[in-house]
Amino acid sequence: xxxxxxxxxxxxxxxxxxxxxxxxxxxxxxxxxxxxxxxxxxxxxxxxxxxxxxxxxxxxxxxxxxxxxxxxxxxxxxxxxxxxxxxxxxxxxxxxxxxxxxxxxxxxxxxxxxxxxxxxxxxxxxxxxxxxxxxxxxxxxxxxxxxxxxxxxxxxxxxxxxxxxxxxxxxxxxxxxxxxxxxxxxxxxxxxxxxxxxxxxxxxxxxxxxxxxxxxxxxxxxxxxxxxxxxxxxxxxxxxxxxxxxxxxxxxxxxxxxxxxxxxxxxxxx
Numbered sequence: 147x148x149x150x151x152x153x154x155x156x157x158x159x160x161x162x163x164x165x166x167x168x169x170x171x172x173x174x175x176x177x178x179x180x181x182x183x184x185x186x187x188x189x190x191x192x193x194x195x196x197x198x199x200x201x202x203x204x205x206x207x208x209x210x211x212x213x214x215x216x217x218x219x220x221x222x223x224x225x226x227x228x229x230x231x232x233x234x235x236x237x238x239x240x241x242x243x244x245x246x247x248x249x250x251x252x253x254x255x256x257x258x259x260x261x262x263x264x265x266x267x268x269x270x271x272x273x274x275x276x277x278x279x280x281x282x283x284x285x286x287x288x289x290x291x292x293x294x295x296x297x298x299x300x301x302x303x304x305x306x307x308x309x310x311x312x313x314x315x316x317x318x319x320x321x322x323x324x325x326x327x328x329x330x331x332x333x334x335x336x337x338x339x340x341x342x343x344x345x346x347x348x349x350x351x352x353x354x355x356x357x358x359x360x361x362x363x364x365x366x367x368x369x370x371x372x373x374x375x376x377x378x379x380x381x382x383x384x385x386x387x388x389x390x391x392x393x394x395x396x397x398x399x400x401x402x403x404x405x406x407x408x409x410x411x412x413x414x415x416x
Contacts, residue, residue, distance in 0.1 A: 168387045170258060172335045175394045179332040186408040187305055188230055197325065198331025200224045200233040200264075206261025207236040207254055207340075214250025216240045233333075248347045255336050255344030262334025263390045266327060270389075273323040274309050305389070324397055333393035 183191040201223040208221050220237040227233075238254070239245040253260075314320045 161228075162380055164384055164387055167255075168391065169335070171260060171284035171391050172262075172331075175398050176332050176335040178326070179398055179401055181414050183416045185410045185412055186405050188412050189231075192226065193231065195326055195329040195332045196226065196233050197224060198329040199371055202265055202330055203258040203333045204234040204236050207238075209253045209261070209401055210250070210257040211236065211238045214240075214253065215244075215247050216250060216254065226311070240248075243387055245350055251347035252344045255340040257345075258336050258340070262330050263386055265330050266390050266393055267296045267386060269323060270305075273319060276308070278310065290402070307382050307391070326399060327393045328397040328401065333389070334394075 154198065164331075179195075180192065183194070204223050208218060211218055216238040217240070218236070220235070222234050224234050225342050240250065242248070247302075309320075
């Protein structure tokens with residue numbers, strides 16, 4: 147019984163752990179970015195990034211609504227409201243007790259994480275296609291690292307070495323790329339209402355997933371090997387998540403550096 151429980155925890159941590167860590171870190175980065183700007187420049191500073199980040203956020207919700215059969219009642223891509231702090235919104239409706247549409251609320255809720263990551267990947271391909279191709283080719287043969295993020299990190303490290311060079315740092319292309327990353331990264335975290343709306347669907351989805359994991363842990367003796375196999379399949383996805391975190395973290399560090407010369411002028415609560 148103890149071994150089965152350990153196996154269940156191991157499999158769940160491999161499958162769900164990276165997503166939980168990713169969502170938490172993106173939330174923290176977004177909160178720190180927006181707070182830093184608001185303290186120095188006021189609430190309107192959100193316009194500097196919201197013009198791009200908010201439409202991507204809301205479009206991600208809207209696309210996922212369509213995929214799961216929800217009705218789009220109203221889509222507002224960018225309409226800043228100083229009183230509520232809302233920048234845009236998507237109103238949708240669905241049939242309760244329809245399990246497919248209920249489960250869809252989970253993916254609709256986390257859609258900005260998915261959409262934002264896709265856009266950041268597209269920005270990389272647009273601005274630095276060479277380093278990305280070289281890193282992927284170099285990492286294809288690296289199959290001897292069984293660690294959860296080993297191969298993902300190797301891809302990210304190779305890309306970083308080619309992008310973060312002194313020559314690139316002196317180009318307009320690099321700083322345009324960082325600014326766009328900043329715009330997307332500072333608005334890709336789901337809101338509290340997004341997560342609340344996904345609650346019931348998450349419960350419905352978690353039951354069959356937990357049953358599958360438990361059955362797998364009971365009847366498959368080598369759970370460690372299974373975990374490594376899952377990592378092998380998901381390592382490209384882990385690389386995207388890790389790269390997203392590092393790009394947003396870099397943008398956050400530059401925001402703190404560049405705004406350090408400005409005094410705190412506004413009090414930000416919450």
